[in-house]
Amino acid sequence: MIIAIDGPAASGKGTLARRLAAHFGLRHLDTGLTYRAVAAALLVKGLPLGDEAVAVEVARNLDLAQMDKSVLSAHEIGEAASRVAVLGELRNELVKLQQKFAATPPGAVLDGRDIGTVVCPNADVKLFVTASVAARARRRTDEILSKGKEADYASVLEDLKRRDARDSGRTVAPLKQAEDAHLLDTTEMDIESAFKAAVDIVSRARLS
Ligand code: CDP
Numbered sequence: 749m750i751i752a753i754d755g756p757a758a759s760g761k762g763t764l765a766r767r768l769a770a771h772f773g774l775r776h777l778d779t780g781l782t783y784r785a786v787a788a789a790l791l792v793k794g795l796p797l798g799d800e801a802v803a804v805e806v807a808r809n810l811d812l813a814q815m816d817k818s819v820l821s822a823h824e825i826g827e828a829a830s831r832v833a834v835l836g837e838l839r840n841e842l843v844k845l846q847q848k849f850a851a852t853p854p855g856a857v858l859d860g861r862d863i864g865t866v867v868c869p870n871a872d873v874k875l876f877v878t879a880s881v882a883a884r885a886r887r888r889t890d891e892i893l894s895k896g897k898e899a900d901y902a903s904v905l906e907d908l909k910r911r912d913a914r915d916s917g918r919t920v921a922p923l924k925q926a927e928d929a930h931l932l933d934t935t936e937m938d939i940e941s942a943f944k945a946a947v948d949i950v951s952r953a954r955l956s
Contacts, residue, residue, distance in 0.1 A: 749774060749855040751950060752863035752871035756912050756923060757826060758884040758891075760934050761877040764946050765859035771947060772857075777812065777849045779860035779867070780829065782842045784820040785810055787828035797831040800838060807841035812849060823892055823899070823907070830911045833861075836920045843867050861915055864926035873953040874929035875946060883935045884908055 751768060755761040762778055769776035789806040790797055819825075832838060839862075846867050850856050858867060864874035879887075885905035892899035915923040925931065930949045934942045 749873075749954070750850050750868050750871040751857040752868045752874045752926070752929075753857065753859040753877060754861055754863050754865070754875070754923065754925070754929070755859075755877035756881075756884065756915065757908050758888040759877045759879050760887070760939065760942055761859045761875075763939055764875070764877060764932075764942060765857045767943050768946055768950060769857040772950065774854060775849070775852065775856040777846060777856060777858045778817070779842070779846050779858055779863065780826075781815045781817060781820050782807075782810060782812070782845065783829040783833045784825045785815050786838065786842070787832045788820055788825055790832065791825075791828060797828055798835070800835045803832055803835055803838045804841050807838055807845070810842075810845060812845065823888070823897075823904070827907060827911060830914050833915070834918045834920065839920055861923040862921035864929050865924060866921045869926070873950050874926050875932055875949060876925040876929040877932045877934060877942075877946075879933060879935040881905065881908055881912065 749772065751774065753761045753765045765778065766776055786803050786806050787797060790799060790803060795802055843866060846858060850858055850868050864871060885901060885908050888908065889899045889901045889904045932942065932945055
């Protein structure tokens with residue numbers, strides 16, 4: 749079974765994906781981390797984020813098991829990741845890795861921006877998780893503060909708007925809801941209600 753979850757930054761799709769995977773006994777891949785890992789490697793080498801030849805090389809050698817979420821989830825790396833994510837050849841490499849992960853038994857939950865549209869167009873269930881940009885900025889600000897770092901709501905809001913525009917506006921694999929995806933708007937939901945709603949959608953889809 750493959751569950752595809754897409755949505756904009758800080759919509760809560762990562763937490764939902766992790767919990768759905770645990771609930772249904774599936775493996776989980778946060779595909780955002782693959783773009784973050786490539787961006788972080790370019791930053792460490794002091795190279796421009798548009799250096800596609802190096803980005804592709806890094807992607808070819810990427811070991812999914814070695815990605816360090818605690819380092820890669822930094823807010824600034826998200827911005828850099830969305831800048832490398834416009835590179836078509838790089839996306840081809842990462843999509844191959846992600847599809848290999850998805851095809852490995854017993855199945856998987858993948859979350860990202862193009863899972864239902866490009867990576868796993870034949871997924872058994874597709875969810876498009878969203879929330880108002882204000883709610884997402886609030887959540888992301890609280891998340892950064894809870895890690896003991898500084899964050900300011902207004903600049904996080906601007907960052908998310910810029911990233912949404914770049915992710916939705918790019919020509920290759922833009923962020924968009926697949927036609928057969930179930931929409932889950934979590935603006936008014938806490939994580940527990942969002943999780944219950946997602947389990948309901950997946951359980952119903954499995955029966956049909
Ligand atoms: O956690 P957050 O929602 O902030 O971001 P993320 O899911 O880690 O993704 C970081 C960036 O990677 C996004 O802004 C996208 O530009 C890019 N990305 C993508 O293009 N395709 C994916 N399947 C996943 C992420």
